[in-house]
Amino acid sequence: MDGGLRLDLNLLDYSLLALYFVTVLGVGFAARRAIRTSVDFFLSGRSLPAWVTGLAFVSANLGALEIIGMAANGAQYGIMTTHYYWVGAVPAMVFLGIVMMPFYYGSKVRSVPEYLRLRFNRPTHLLNAVTFAVAQVLIAGVNLYALALVLDALLGWPLWTSIILGAAIVLAYITIGGLSSAIYNEVLQFFVILAGLIPITVIGLVKVGGIDGLFDKVRESDLGEAGLHAWADTTSSANPLGAHWLGIVFGLGFVLSFGYWTTNFAEVQRALSARNMSAARRTPLIAAYPKLLIPLVTVIPGLVAVVTVQGLGADEGDLVYNNAIPLLMRDLLPNGVLGIAVTGLMASFMAGMAANVSGFNTVFTYDIWQTYVRKGRSDDYYIRVGRVATIAGVLVGIGTAFIAAGFSNIMNYIQALFSVFNAPLFATFIVGMFWKRMTAAAGFWSLLAGTVAAVATYLLYLAGVLPFDSDLEESFWGAGIAFALVVVVAVVVSQFGRPKPDSELRGLVNGLGGVDVKGDVLAGDAAWYRSPLLLGGVALALSILFYIPVW
Amino acid sequence: MSDELLHETEEERRRSAAARLFDVRRVIGGLFVVYGLIVGVVGLLDGSAALEKAQGVRINLWAGLGMLLLGLLFLVWQWLAPAAAPSAGPSGDNDAAAVENGEGDASVR
Numbered sequence: 001m002d003g004g005l006r007l008d009l010n011l012l013d014y015s016l017l018a019l020y021f022v023t024v025l026g027v028g029f030a031a032r033r034a035i036r037t038s039v040d041f042f043l044s045g046r047s048l049p050a051w052v053t054g055l056a057f058v059s060a061n062l063g064a065l066e067i068i069g070m071a072a073n074g075a076q077y078g079i080m081t082t083h084y085y086w087v088g089a090v091p092a093m094v095f096l097g098i099v100m101m102p103f104y105y106g107s108k109v110r111s112v113p114e115y116l117r118l119r120f121n122r123p124t125h126l127l128n129a130v131t132f133a134v135a136q137v138l139i140a141g142v143n144l145y146a147l148a149l150v151l152d153a154l155l156g157w158p159l160w161t162s163i164i165l166g167a168a169i170v171l172a173y174i175t176i177g178g179l180s181s182a183i184y185n186e187v188l189q190f191f192v193i194l195a196g197l198i199p200i201t202v203i204g205l206v207k208v209g210g211i212d213g214l215f216d217k218v219r220e221s222d223l224g225e226a227g228l229h230a231w232a233d234t235t236s237s238a239n240p241l242g243a244h245w246l247g248i249v250f251g252l253g254f255v256l257s258f259g260y261w262t263t264n265f266a267e268v269q270r271a272l273s274a275r276n277m278s279a280a281r282r283t284p285l286i287a288a289y290p291k292l293l294i295p296l297v298t299v300i301p302g303l304v305a306v307v308t309v310q311g312l313g314a315d316e317g318d319l320v321y322n323n324a325i326p327l328l329m330r331d332l333l334p335n336g337v338l339g340i341a342v343t344g345l346m347a348s349f350m351a352g353m354a355a356n357v358s359g360f361n362t363v364f365t366y367d368i369w370q371t372y373v374r375k376g377r378s379d380d381y382y383i384r385v386g387r388v389a390t391i392a393g394v395l396v397g398i399g400t401a402f403i404a405a406g407f408s409n410i411m412n413y414i415q416a417l418f419s420v421f422n423a424p425l426f427a428t429f430i431v432g433m434f435w436k437r438m439t440a441a442a443g444f445w446s447l448l449a450g451t452v453a454a455v456a457t458y459l460l461y462l463a464g465v466l467p468f469d470s471d472l473e474e475s476f477w478g479a480g481i482a483f484a485l486v487v488v489v490a491v492v493v494s495q496f497g498r499p500k501p502d503s504e505l506r507g508l509v510n511g512l513g514g515v516d517v518k519g520d521v522l523a524g525d526a527a528w529y530r531s532p533l534l535l536g537g538v539a540l541a542l543s544i545l546f547y548i549p550v551w
Numbered sequence: 552m553s554d555e556l557l558h559e560t561e562e563e564r565r566r567s568a569a570a571r572l573f574d575v576r577r578v579i580g581g582l583f584v585v586y587g588l589i590v591g592v593v594g595l596l597d598g599s600a601a602l603e604k605a606q607g608v609r610i611n612l613w614a615g616l617g618m619l620l621l622g623l624l625f626l627v628w629q630w631l632a633p634a635a636a637p638s639a640g641p642s643g644d645n646d647a648a649a650v651e652n653g654e655g656d657a658s659v660r
Contacts, residue, residue: 016590108557184575187575187579203610207606340614
C-alpha cells in the first residue's frame, strides 16, 4: 500500500492525539498513588463501582481488531453481522452476571484459573493458567501488529515505530498504575472510540440518504436484499454468512460465545475488581447495553462503505473489507473529527492490548509464580513480580508482533486457534459448577481432552482432511466437538473416583450453598434498577426486539 | 472452603489503599471538555472544503458540542454525587479507617 489510504492529518489532529496520550499516562501516574498492596495492583483493590467495571468490560472487548473486523463483516455479510452482538454476546453476558458471577466473586478467587484450582486440583489449574498466559501474550502481539499495519497505511508511520510506541504506552501505564490504570483508561477509551465512530456513521448516513437510502442502495449492490436480513435465509446455509440458524444459535450463540464471555479472564477480571457482589454481577449486565448498540457504529459504516466505495471487497490491496472504516475516515472526515477518529482507533488498539497484558500479569503472578514457584513472600514482592511480568509480557508481545510481520497468515491461525480453546474451558466450568460429583481428575482429563480435540479439529481442517466450508463453520464444529467431548469425559472419568466432599465445594458448586449474594450490600444496591435479574432480562428482551426490524 | 492463598489476599485487601483512588469521572469530563472546545471552535471556523468533505454537515461543530456536553455531564455528575465511601471491610483496621473514605484522593483534588 503506498499512499492510497493515507489520511491528511494536520497539526490540530496530532495535537488531539498527543493530548490523549498525555491523559492516558497521567491516569497511570495518578493510579500509582492508590497502589499499596498486590490486590490494588492486580484487582484494583476490589473497590470499583459497577458502571466503571461495566464499561471497562465492554471496552476490553472493543479492541481495534473487533471494530475494524466487525465493520468489515458488515460490508461483507450485511445485517447478519449483528449475530455477533445480539445472539453471540448478550445472552452469554447475562448468563455470566446472573448465574456464574456469584461463584466467581463469592469464592474470592483472584482469577479464572484459580477457580479451577479450588474446584478441581492443581494440574487442572496449571494447565489452564499456562495456556491462558501464553495465549494472552501472543494475542497482545497480534494486536500490536495490527495497530502497526493500520498506522502504516493511514499515517505512513514505519511498522517498528508504531509497534514500539504502542507497546511503550501500554507498558508504561500498566506497569505504573496496575489494573486500576488499565480499567480507568478503558472507560476513557470507550468514550473516545465512540466519539470517533459516531461522526463516521452520521456523515456516512447523510451521504447515502439516511437509513432508507442506505437500505435501497444495499439492495442494488452485490450484497443485495440478503444483506438486509438477519434470519430470513437461515433455514439453509445459502445466506451471506453461510450459516444455518442451528449453527448460529448453538455454535455462535452458545458454545463460542459462552466460552469467550464467561471464562476469558481478560474479561472476567474487570468484574472481579468490582467493589461488592452486586457490582460484580452488574458488570457484564451493564456492559450488555452498549454491546447491544455497538453494531450501529460498526455494521452501518460497513454497509455505507460497501455502497459508497467503488470496488470494496478486493482480495488484496487498499480495497479489502478490513479497510472499510479507514476508507470512510479518509473520504468523509475533515480535520478535527479526523484527529478524534484516529485517536479512537489507537485507543481501541490499546484497550485490547491492555486487557491482554493485565490479564496476563495477574495470572502469571498469582497463578503461576505465587502458587508454584515462590510461595509465601511479602506482598511487595508480588507487586514487583507483577511489574516485571508486565514488562516481560509486553517484550514478548513485541517479539511476536515482529514475527507476525513475516507470517501474517500464521497469526490469523493462532488467533482462530485460541478462540477455540475457550469452548472446552467453558464446558469444564459448566459441568463442574452444576454437577458436584465431577471429580478432580475428571476436571483435568476433560479439559485436556477437549483442548486437544479442538486443536486437532482445527489442524485437520487446515490440512484439508475435514472439509468444512468456511473458517466460521470450522469454529462452530471445533467448539461443538470439544464441548461434547468434555461432557463425555467428565461423566466417564467421574465414575472411577471419589468426588470431593461437599464441605470443600461450598461456594463453588451450585446447590451446596455457601454463596452469599447479599452479604456485602451497599446503600442503594437494593434499588429496583440495580436488580441483576431485571437488568439481565431487559437486555435479553432488547436483543430479541432489535432483530424485528431486520428479520 | 478456606484457602491459604485467598485468605492472605483478603487480609491484604483490608489494608488496601484503593479507597483513595481518584475519580475517573473527572478525567473523562476534563478530556472531553477540552476536546469539545477545541473541535467546536474549529467547527465554527471550518471552510468550504471541510464542509464539502463532510457532506455539508458542520460535523466539527456538532461533534464538539456533543463532546463538550458529555464532558460537562461527567463533571456535574461528579460534583453532585462525589465518590461513595468504598467499604473498608469488616475489620477494624486502622489503616483502612484512616483512609479518607469517600473523599477521593485529597492530593488530587
